[in-house]
Amino acid sequence: MSDRPGQDGPVVSVVMPFLDAAPHIRQATGSVLRQSWTNLELLLVDDGGTDGSDRIARRLAEADPRVRVLSHEGRRNRGTGPSRALAIGHARGDLVAFLDADDAWEPHHVADQIALLEAHPEADIVCGRAWVWRSWRHPAATDVLSDLAFVPGAVVSGRQLLAAVLRNGAVATSTCSLLARRETLLGVVPHVEAFTGLFEDQVVNAWLQLRGTAVMSGATSAWYRMHDRSISARLGSQEEARVYLRFLAWVRDQLGEGEGEGDAELVELIDRASRRTTESLPPPQQPRPGHLLRAVVPTAVRRQIGRVRRALHRPRTPEPEVGPQEVAEALHRHGADLRGDVLVLGDGTAVVGSTATTSVRALPLPGPQAAAGPAHVLADLASDAYDCVLLVEDAGSVEAGDRGLRHLRRALRPGGVLLVVPRRDDPSLAEDLQAVFEWDAVSRDAPGGPYATVLRAFVPAP
CATH class of the missing domain: 3.40.50.150 (Vaccinia Virus protein VP39)
Incomplete structure (x- = not known):
């Protein structure tokens, strides 16, 4: 690989969905376009926002030929999963990286990840850490570096990595520190489309882990911005728990019969995580008796029954209007x-x-x-x-x-x-x-x- 700008086709496709990201999108895109590894393309996916960030994106595309702007049909808002899927389907690079429109990279981030992948050609994925970035808003706040499931430099099977995630809640990789070979990633498109918000990034991770080998990066050059609108703000909610159950069911379905190496452990871990999550949810509301009646008796019949019943019990003196x-x-x-x-x-x-x-x-x-x-x-x-x-x-x-x-x-x-x-x-x-x-x-x-x-x-x- 080479970072010569004249090389045919971009080496790295950077996927960046955005929705009402005007306050941060310039910093995020600038951190991509100022990378020391210049042979890349930036795929900006407009998810139908209203704050003018689409105009910012189009001006960037006019100024830099490495930038392309994509949008859904009718400029609809479809969610993060379908937006990532759209960009993956249009990626031209040999490698694909991800950065949200409110996050940022330091200038050597992409070059360091590519160097690590070249040093380990048996790997399909680079998994890295990210700073949980709070000081952007409050300078006195402490920024924390996310953990890795394995030590930096380790080369592990994706199934080992997925088992570590399910076993003890380890983070496989921050999305802004993931680099993957495009050929391994393409099949995930129809699956990630089904997760519009929460866990769409974990669908991408799990897809890669079930199909490839990962090398762990010790770099500290990615920054994940924490704020009220970030996905992390919804963690711990009932919404998260229900989507997590969907995600676990999807992973279980991907395992099929579960006869591959390490699959039995994965099935057990998925079942355990599903039980634990289900127990954390309040019991489902029981349907009202009238709701059950509506499910089996046609509407016209119910109305006629009601009219007859009211006629039989109608008071002699009509109620005033x-x-x-x-x-x-x-x-x-x-x-x-x-x-x-x-x-x-x-x-x-x-x-x-x-x-x-x-x-x-x-x-x-x-x-x-x-x-x-x-x-x-x-x-x-x-x-x-x-x-x-x-x-x-x-x-x-x-x-x-x-x-x-x-x-x-x-x-x-x-x-x-x-x-x-x-x-x-x-x-x-x-x-x-x-x-x-x-x-x-x-x-x-x-x-x-x-x-x-x-x-x-x-x-x-x-």
Whole structure:
């Protein structure tokens, strides 16, 4: 290998995904482009951020031919795993290295790793350490050097390295200190795409460990920046534990029958780690009886059963309708949901007033007996257009269930909320909402007294 800039094709492809990385991306990319090993390419993967870091990346590409900018179709935000996979698939180098858009290398980092790999041609991977970098924000903070599973200079089978990681939580390598032969790495692309955030780096590591030999680097030239938005900030959470179980299941699947050398130990270590992680999680919430009923009884049949049941037990004296004062009191309790772009169905416009609202649109609905029923009107609503939809109306005027409510869900953005204040008591409306939204996304606010009931359903954010 040579670091002559004129050599055909880059020797090292550096993969750098970024999402809203404007505060740090210049330092990260600068540390790559100022490497003493100049024969490299920098693959910047735009993961759909909004802070202008994509413009910084494109200016870098215009200024230096070694920089290429990639993005997902439609410039969608797909996560770190798919972004790394995209860059790996486009890499032209014989070797691939990784650096996040908020981390940094010292000038001789790449050259030192290549020299180590050349000294050990039997190795497929260089595994190194990194400084856990806290002093960038607080100069008095202590930076700590991450550990290695084996002593610097050791050449070990990847399976030994993976066993050490599973056995005692050792770190195989910091992602910013990993260098791998591209031919060994290519097959990981469809697998790493399935891990959008946590553990996507460990999928890359485990893939390489199951297929190659590693040499341990004692260099201290990589810096991993610690801050509130880093992946490490989520370590120890239930989210991490659940994704870790997915990762362990994936590793177990990669072992197949587990008949290779050292595989029996790996299977045992995976099972032990899975049990330990599962025990750390709270017990799963048991499905409600109504949820089980919804799973086996068609929606139309459930509605008909409900109508018959209510007809048999209907009180002789009809309940009074909910008036404007009751509606106002109900919405006051849910003021935090009235935000952004609000769509009002029925006559709730007069009680919608909040500094958090960007726009309020009122849409009258025809009765269910009209020639063009309410579901027909709702079908014309734009998708992903509203942060909150407020329905103050007779439940029947929406033709609740498969038609009207599905249009309302479609009109809500991810994280959006549907608030329903029925004029009359209608127990079937909650069932209809749960048939359209996830069963645990619907809540009922029924405080008693003169206050109106509010049914609240939300669209989970992706």
